């Protein structure tokens with residue numbers, strides 16, 4: 001009989017604190033785990049942990065249509081890239097399991113539709129997010145200009161200051177690097193990220209550049225945040241964190257709507 005859940009694959013094991021893309025637009029410049037986090041897991045890491053459904057954070061990915069939200073998630077979760085565009089209808093989600101400092105942790109990654117006609121279905125799934133990823137296309141400046149609007153819509157369903165916010169420029173493979181165009185777009189994006197209180201990243205789902213580093217950063221920051229919150233509340237770090245699976249969003253089948 002196959003073990004359930006299956007073991008976390010080797011490329012989902014995080015032990016070093018994941019670094020930011022650029023110090024100019026980053027949440028934290030620290031380079032290591034918080035001392036309390038390290039202490040809390042020093043002993044637990046040594047023993048085998050079972051998968052804990054509570055240790056999960058909800059990540060909502062929003063942005064204009066065609067910017068590459070689905071491609072980004074598929075590259076990370078399935079290591080595939082599809083050249084053809086297939087619009088997301090409503091929402092879809094993936095669950096990605098990690099082992100961080102020896103402790104099982106999962107990200108529930110929600111892919112939402114960028115098309116106007118599906119927005120109202122997708123927005124029902126924004127609630128209860130610990131992370132909001134606002135995606136734009138590095139080769140389409142209009143999509144960067146719409147990033148604030150997407151964030152506002154996602155935040156309408158969440159409490160202020162309750163989420164990590166990321167601004168992610170995709171399709172870097174379409175820009176010559178280094179080039180004036182890329183430099184200009186990055187500069188604008190860093191500026192907008194500051195206004196959004198977001199951390200800025202660029203990546204390519206086609207080549208895979210920065211994709212794993214980005215999701216490791218998301219996982220590392222949310223994991224540490226969960227642990228710190230639990231410790232503040234006096235909950236032992238082993239009991240759990242994250243509220244995404246406690247019924248804060250409607251029930252949904254995979255690839256639904």
Ligand SMILES: Nc1nc2c(ncn2[C@@H]2O[C@H](COP(=O)(O)OP(=O)(O)OP(=O)(O)O)[C@@H](O)[C@H]2O)c(=O)[nH]1
Pocket residue numbers: 063064065066067068069070071072082083084085086087088089112113114115170171172173174203204205206207
């Ligand atoms: N060159 C290149 N093309 C990409 C990249 N990421 C996505 N694409 C292409 O861009 C198109 C749109 O990608 P999707 O991931 O479907 O876009 P989306 O944001 O999910 O679109 P909606 O579902 O409509 O919201 C597809 O044809 C992808 O192949 C990338 O990093 N580089």
